[in-house]
Amino acid sequence: MSVHQAILDKINSKTPGDIFFPAEFRMLGTDDAIKMALSRLVKENTIERLANGVYFIPQFHHLIGRIKPSLEMIANAIASRDHIQIKPTGMSALNKLGLSEQVPTRHVYITNGQPRTYHVAENEIHFKSASPKKLALKGPISSLIILAMDEMGQSEFDETLASKIKGLLKKEDAMLLENDMMLAPSWIAKELYSIISKFPADEMV
Template identity: 40%
Template sequence: MSIDDQIENRISKAKEGTIFFADDFSDIGSQSAIHTTLHRLEKRKVLSRVSHGIYAKPKVSELLNQEILPTAEEVALAIAKRDKAKLLPSGSYAQYALGISTQTPLKLVYYTDGKARTIKVGNRTIQFKRTTPKNLALKGEVGRLVVQALRDIGKDKLTSKEEKKILELLKNEDIKDLKHDIALAPQWIAEIMQKHYNGSNKFLQTKNQSKKGNI
């Protein structure tokens, strides 16, 4: 079976929208042969090019009757999975992910323990920045975003509306994860997160006392 046939056969078994990297086919042939094949398959619309060395199996929206390419976020997660690297959204993207900002950022910035790089996906940019293990040690799905969003906003620029929104979001956080992340956050951010933690503890204490009283 030719290199073209082997690669096309592997693609045919994948779901629509699956992201492929040129390296995924390194067991089939040389780097130059693989890139040549992928270019041919792109011309035949077997694959769609997402970025340099990154492709996707075409997925068509029945409603819009047009091809849907993977989002920049999906590409970032695929890269992290391939590299077995951790990701932490930062900056304006962390604000957007939390709903503090409604403006879709054209530049996604992630902290990572993987390779630092910048990738262009359509009209958006993904930037991976190396960071310390401490930053990546944050556990909470909400807390980790809160820390990065507040860092981006800044202590003196945080509005009462934004703080209220953050405290509301922290209600969805696991208390154990929140306690863990408070210990790692910068002092002024930890103080904000502590407000919700203290409130939750008071609620739990009242609930426990109520249960004891009913025994």
């Protein structure tokens, strides 16, 4: 069986929308043979290349046509492949929290892996190194708030944003929030404490 056919058979066993990488086929041939086979499958529209070394199985919807994976899905797939931890920060975190309607074209994630940038069409996925303290943030909501505020800077924090954050913090687990506030930069911890100190005792999860 040719390398092309062996790779095609393995791809056909996947689910539409799956993201995959060339390393998955290393037992089927040399790196050059795998690269050539994947390039041929892209030309045949069997698969689509998302970024350098990142592919996916085309997925179609009867109304909207081809559906591509989100940048978040791509970032998580890369992190899973590399066995690294990532957390969205900056505008990516604000957007995920619903605090900004602006859709970023540059998704930034902190990581315990190597800093790298992936170009996906007109967009970018950027992994940047971070301290263990930032990666130790645990709350699904509070960690994003802290990372977004840290990237934004104290000068950009205002009452409008504080009001929006207040509603989000009410949904966070109190123990996770306490953990994250201890790890947050001092100005962020002070602002968050000012917000939660106004909560009635029964409003925290």
